[in-house]
Amino acid sequence: MRDPEAAFRELTGHLQALIRLRTVNPPGDEILAARYLADVLGAAGLEPRLLEPFAGRGSVVARLRGDGSGGGPLLLLGHLDVVPVDADRWTQDPFAADIVEGYVYGRGAVDMKSMVAMELQVVLGLAADTRAAGGRPDRDPVPGLRRDIIFAATADEEAGGHQGAGWIVDHEPQLLRAEACLTEAGGVSIELAGRRFYAIGVAEKGFHRFEITVRGQGGHASMPRDDNAALLAGRVLERLGRPTAPRVTPLMAAAVRAVAGSLPGDPRATGERLLAGETAGICDVPTGRALHALLRDTISPTIVRAGVKDNVIPGSATIVVDCRTLPGTSAADMEAELRGHIGAELWASCTATTPLPPGAALEQPMPHPLYDLCAATITRHDPGSVAVPVMAPFATDAKHTVRLGIPTYGFSPLRLAPDEPFLERFHGDDERVSLDALRFGLPVLDEVVRTYCG
Numbered sequence: 516m517r518d519p520e521a522a523f524r525e526l527t528g529h530l531q532a533l534i535r536l537r538t539v540n541p542p543g544d545e546i547l548a549a550r551y552l553a554d555v556l557g558a559a560g561l562e563p564r565l566l567e568p569f570a571g572r573g574s575v576v577a578r579l580r581g582d583g584s585g586g587g588p589l590l591l592l593g594h595l596d597v598v599p600v601d602a603d604r605w606t607q608d609p610f611a612a613d614i615v616e617g618y619v620y621g622r623g624a625v626d627m628k629s630m631v632a633m634e635l636q637v638v639l640g641l642a643a644d645t646r647a648a649g650g651r652p653d654r655d656p657v658p659g660l661r662r663d664i665i666f667a668a669t670a671d672e673e674a675g676g677h678q679g680a681g682w683i684v685d686h687e688p689q690l691l692r693a694e695a696c697l698t699e700a701g702g703v704s705i706e707l708a709g710r711r712f713y714a715i716g717v718a719e720k721g722f723h724r725f726e727i728t729v730r731g732q733g734g735h736a737s738m739p740r741d742d743n744a745a746l747l748a749g750r751v752l753e754r755l756g757r758p759t760a761p762r763v764t765p766l767m768a769a770a771v772r773a774v775a776g777s778l779p780g781d782p783r784a785t786g787e788r789l790l791a792g793e794t795a796g797i798c799d800v801p802t803g804r805a806l807h808a809l810l811r812d813t814i815s816p817t818i819v820r821a822g823v824k825d826n827v828i829p830g831s832a833t834i835v836v837d838c839r840t841l842p843g844t845s846a847a848d849m850e851a852e853l854r855g856h857i858g859a860e861l862w863a864s865c866t867a868t869t870p871l872p873p874g875a876a877l878e879q880p881m882p883h884p885l886y887d888l889c890a891a892t893i894t895r896h897d898p899g900s901v902a903v904p905v906m907a908p909f910a911t912d913a914k915h916t917v918r919l920g921i922p923t924y925g926f927s928p929l930r931l932a933p934d935e936p937f938l939e940r941f942h943g944d945d946e947r948v949s950l951d952a953l954r955f956g957l958p959v960l961d962e963v964v965r966t967y968c969g
């Protein structure tokens with residue numbers, strides 16, 4: 516980067532502009548952000564393609580050219596939609612993108628408009644190189660670039676991506692086809708016992724949604740009965756809250772080994788403590804919760820419905836259950852797990868259906884040159900830190916890129932303050948990202964992209 520400070524200021528401006536465009540999904544309206552990005556990319560001399568397969572659900576794709584001698588393209592993928600806010604619980608306006616005490620506040624500041632803005636800034640820097648060499652970014656190769664770079668910012672990730680990345684993969688796959696991809700859910704620092712780790716995403720858990728209908732007996736609320744479906748549902752919920760048995764996948768065993776080996780004390784004992792969920796003194800509560808989730812299939816009841824009137828005992832109740840699965844757990848396995856939790860007697864009053872097609876867990880190829888480059892670059896920019904390959908506890912749009920056979924890694928580099936509860940920021944109140952984290956991340960991403968493609 517010629518002028519890192521100017522690039523950083525531009526990055527901050529683009530992030531603020533993106534946050535101010537309300538792309539809450541549902542309904543999405545990502546077209547607002549897609550048009551903004553298309554204008555910026557067009558002004559830089561690129562020829563962005565704006566897609567709007569469903570009204571308001573906009574995505575944008577642009578391509579920088581290399582001379583082709585270095586292999587297939589690198590895809591920089593991000594999503595433009597954000598989750599809804601409960602504005603009363605925020606101390607700042609979630610769509611004003613104000614900077615307060617060194618943080619950019621706003622929905623999407625973390626998930627994931629900051630990474631979209633960083634990807635954009637890297638692309639703009641490369642397009643500027645082409646112009647500086649007298650070329651046209653829409654058709655001439657970037658000086659020194661041997662692969663193409665595809666920038667794609669898409670709609671609908673928060674609701675499965677079917678109107679964004681998934682739609683493009685199904686209908687315009689040539690726009691995204693690449694040799695490797697970088698996207699969200701990794702590359703962010705975590706501080707454990709005074710040591711900084713960068714967890715790079717190389718896998719994600721699968722998801723299964725179940726709707727459990729609990730059958731009871733309705734009646735007049737003046738005469739209580741034990742088979743009230745709301746009471747039965749309460750018993751089901753209580754049992755679903757019990758933890759599932761741990762299962763350590765090879766990836767998580769390696770990740771825990773790498774972390775334990777870099778911490779003070781006996782690595783074996785530390786590793787055993789981490790695997791047993793005894794994380795006090797090693798990591799903060801949110802990180803411990805994430806680790807717990809990565810060592811087992813999980814069950815979270817999310818929606819409970821029963822009753823139609825305040826004086827009528829409900830005859831049935833519905834519980835929506837969100838399950839996240841490790842590699843190797845099938846839908847049938849997960850249903851058996853639910854049955855085991857609820858118990859045969861209570862299960863006899865239940866019917867489970869799957870309202871959504873399941874998503875399989877993903878594991879990216881390892882080792883891989885792009886992973887190695889991300890790990891080497893970020894640890895060089897932050898001497899003494901350790902890179903660790905990890906699984907994300909949730910799904911991203913990687914489920915669509917892998918359908919094109921594209922190895923996809925979670926790497927949105929940010930160096931956080933040691934006490935920053937980053938995992939709580941995802942979909943959280945007062946979502947925010949620090950300017951320092953962005954100032955660190957941009958040159959890391961820029962170097963990874965230029966090196967992989969150069």
Ligand SMILES: [Zn+2]
Nearest residue numbers: 626627672699
């Ligand atoms: Zn996201």
